[in-house]
Amino acid sequence: MTFAPLTTVTSRTLVLPLENIDTDQIMPAKFLSMTTKAGLGEHVFANLRYDAKGNLTDHELNSEDGKACEILVAGHNFGCGSSREHAPWGLTDYGFRVVISSEIADIFRGNSLKNGLLPIVIDKRAHQWLLDNPGADVTVDLDSCEVRLPRNGGTYKFDVDAFSRHCLMEGVDEMGYLQNQDDAIAAYEIER
Amino acid sequence: MPKTLFDKVWERHIVVPETEAHPATFYIDLHLIHEVTSPQAFTVLRERGLKVRRPDRTLATIDHSTPTKVNPDGSRPYVTAQAETQVETLLANAAEHGIETHGWESDNRGIVHVMGPELGATQPGMTIVCGDSHTSTHGAFGAIAFGIGTTQVGHVLANQSILMRKPKTMAINVNGQLAEGVTPKDVILAIIAKIGIGGGTGYALEYRGNVFEEMSMDGRMTVCNMSIEAGARCGMIAPDETTFSYLKDRKFTPENYDAACADWASLATDEGSVFDKEVHIAAEDIRPMVTYGTHPGMGMAIDAVIPAAVDATDESALDYMQLKAGAKIAGTPVDKVFIGSCTNSRMEDLRAAASIFKGRKVASNVTAIVVPGSVLVKARAEDEGLDKVFIAAGAEWREAGCSMCLGMNGDIGAPGDLVVSTSNRNFMGRQGPGVRTVLASPETAAASAIAGVITDPRKMESAA
Ligand code: SF4
Numbered sequence: 001m002t003f004a005p006l007t008t009v010t011s012r013t014l015v016l017p018l019e020n021i022d023t024d025q026i027m028p029a030k031f032l033s034m035t036t037k038a039g040l041g042e043h044v045f046a047n048l049r050y051d052a053k054g055n056l057t058d059h060e061l062n063s064e065d066g067k068a069c070e071i072l073v074a075g076h077n078f079g080c081g082s083s084r085e086h087a088p089w090g091l092t093d094y095g096f097r098v099v100i101s102s103e104i105a106d107i108f109r110g111n112s113l114k115n116g117l118l119p120i121v122i123d124k125r126a127h128q129w130l131l132d133n134p135g136a137d138v139t140v141d142l143d144s145c146e147v148r149l150p151r152n153g154g155t156y157k158f159d160v161d162a163f164s165r166h167c168l169m170e171g172v173d174e175m176g177y178l179q180n181q182d183d184a185i186a187a188y189e190i191e192r
Numbered sequence: 193m194p195k196t197l198f199d200k201v202w203e204r205h206i207v208v209p210e211t212e213a214h215p216a217t218f219y220i221d222l223h224l225i226h227e228v229t230s231p232q233a234f235t236v237l238r239e240r241g242l243k244v245r246r247p248d249r250t251l252a253t254i255d256h257s258t259p260t261k262v263n264p265d266g267s268r269p270y271v272t273a274q275a276e277t278q279v280e281t282l283l284a285n286a287a288e289h290g291i292e293t294h295g296w297e298s299d300n301r302g303i304v305h306v307m308g309p310e311l312g313a314t315q316p317g318m319t320i321v322c323g324d325s326h327t328s329t330h331g332a333f334g335a336i337a338f339g340i341g342t343t344q345v346g347h348v349l350a351n352q353s354i355l356m357r358k359p360k361t362m363a364i365n366v367n368g369q370l371a372e373g374v375t376p377k378d379v380i381l382a383i384i385a386k387i388g389i390g391g392g393t394g395y396a397l398e399y400r401g402n403v404f405e406e407m408s409m410d411g412r413m414t415v416c417n418m419s420i421e422a423g424a425r426c427g428m429i430a431p432d433e434t435t436f437s438y439l440k441d442r443k444f445t446p447e448n449y450d451a452a453c454a455d456w457a458s459l460a461t462d463e464g465s466v467f468d469k470e471v472h473i474a475a476e477d478i479r480p481m482v483t484y485g486t487h488p489g490m491g492m493a494i495d496a497v498i499p500a501a502v503d504a505t506d507e508s509a510l511d512y513m514q515l516k517a518g519a520k521i522a523g524t525p526v527d528k529v530f531i532g533s534c535t536n537s538r539m540e541d542l543r544a545a546a547s548i549f550k551g552r553k554v555a556s557n558v559t560a561i562v563v564p565g566s567v568l569v570k571a572r573a574e575d576e577g578l579d580k581v582f583i584a585a586g587a588e589w590r591e592a593g594c595s596m597c598l599g600m601n602g603d604i605g606a607p608g609d610l611v612v613s614t615s616n617r618n619f620m621g622r623q624g625p626g627v628r629t630v631l632a633s634p635e636t637a638a639a640s641a642i643a644g645v646i647t648d649p650r651k652m653e654s655a656a
Contacts, residue, residue, distance in 0.1 A: 033272065080423070107425060163213060
């Protein structure tokens with residue numbers, strides 16, 4: 001539940017240019033019957049990484065270079081579909097800390113922030129640059145809320161909710177925060 | 193200042209208001225849990241030595257991984273040992289924490305979004321969450337209801353609250369006269385086709401207009417169910433007499449029913465309220481709908497031709513579906529038909545399907561299954577003799593559950609199958625690897641089962 005603090009990430013990007021990648025593509029339904037979180041990284045994007053016989057494909061996600069990437073760049077509208085949290089669990093278990101797209105679905109975004117994965121919705125031009133330059137060395141700075149692209153790619157601001165940013169940078173989770181509000185919750189229950 | 197339905201319910205549930213630095217602490221009235229998204233949350237509780245704060249505000253059932261068949265010896269053919277473990281884990285966790293559970297023995301077991309309303313647990317003005325994105329279904333009663341992930345399931349179990357920022361509001365106005373044969377499913381598919389699968393992102397929807405006012409609760413649930421397919425976490429309809437009479441004499445109906453109704457009636461959006469966004473659709477423009485692509489926004493009128501691909505994503509969707517732009521969708525051969533899911537598995541849906549199946553036979557190239565939403569729906573349908581109609585037509589009549597909606601329990605199609613499905617998602621592979629899903633109303637699904645090809649149910653009725 002708790003995760004390592006996240007301030008800056010510098011990494012090669014792994015680019016999946018497909019649009020509308022839904023949570024079923026990120027983590028197919030057949031893995032939802034797992035009752036634990038560990039090991040889900042092996043199943044993330046299973047349909048890209050394994051052929052019909054269950055053998056590994058030569059997809060970049062299966063390469064050593066791919067596995068070293070901490071930044072995932074995806075086509076427009078990433079993470080739509082079912083609210084399964086197995087999607088961010090799988091992505092973080094694989095090793096991603098940041099996912100960048102030009103649109104990211106609400107529930108997935110919320111689930112990611114709760115699990116130490118930073119979802120970034122970026123300007124269309126920067127997004128296109130990232131799609132056009134797979135494997136670029138990109139820096140994500142959560143302190144200044146900037147994505148820095150190498151060469152002449154430029155620097156782009158992104159928005160992140162102040163509270164989520166605080167939690168990510170401190171590596172604390174919301175459960176602890178809510179536990180601290182026990183009195184307020186008890187008072188609400190009596191008053192209503 | 194005039195307030196919207198959403199604003200009123202939102203304000204009633206603020207424990208700590210939001211500021212720039214932190215989201216609101218938002219109180220949850222009803223927490224529905226099932227086997228798929230709860231085990232890891234109970235593990236967290238155990239790890240931290242926490243208890244379930246309000247077992248009395250929590251209801252559990254089993255639906256996603258449950259078999260819809262029973263072996264001759266009475267045992268249940270789970271798809272995997274893991275699926276059985278998941279179900280057993282839910283039952284054990286709920287028992288350990290004193291949570292009311294509708295398991296195998298309950299007459300109210302069923303798809304979690306069918307069960308809540310049937311028990312009268314879903315009520316206007318409530319906040320309702322569940323670890324399932326189709327929790328938006330309960331918005332049909334004028335509740336703020338939305339799906340959460342397992343981490344938040346843990347938060348609600350432990351604190352009966354979640355952290356959340358207020359979304360924007362969008363009014364979806366549908367006014368006018370629906371044409372004969374146009375169903376609630378067609379209305380919501382038309383809405384999603386219009387605003388797109390990201391159109392509702394960041395918004396709470398309110399469905400407004402005479403079309404929704406005239407709709408039954410079953411129909412309203414079908415509409416609100418698919419709010420999430422337009423990207424919105426919740427969609428609501430103002431409670432009215434239709435809502436109140438539905439909620440009379442159910443297990444959880446408030447003792448002081450009249451006072452409750454008076455309060456519920458006060459929730460409707462005030463005249464002059466301003467929404468952040470408004471969409472208007474003329475009811476006359478809506479025809480029976482089917483999807484032709486791989487997300488619910490790719491919907492079209494059943495009597496139209498398949499639209500041209502506008503981008504590479506559309507193109508690959510058409511490739512996957514083995515459909516050609518410019519061709520008619522009606523007449524496409526069908527392999528399987530699934531009638532069920534939290535979108536369309538209630539009495540009204542089954543009656544609609546039965547009215548088409550009656551006296552006809554499912555085409556020899558088609559396998560059709562009908563899966564009631566709950567044990568109660570199953571019993572009522574059998575009282576009305578609907579099961580006999582389905583079986584006589586050659587369709588299978590199954591036990592309640594999610595079944596082929598996402599195929600977690602093993603009810604799936606074969607690669608390449610075209611499935612006309614009354615569920616809510618047509619994503620690639622959702623109903624099995626390589627399966628092509630066409631979303632439709634129960635009427636269209638039944639008509640397509642009979643004809644063996646995608647069929648406009650209005651033609652079927654006139655032919656009879
Ligand atoms: S029927 Fe389908 S959408 Fe509804 S709760 Fe079950 S799996 Fe989810």
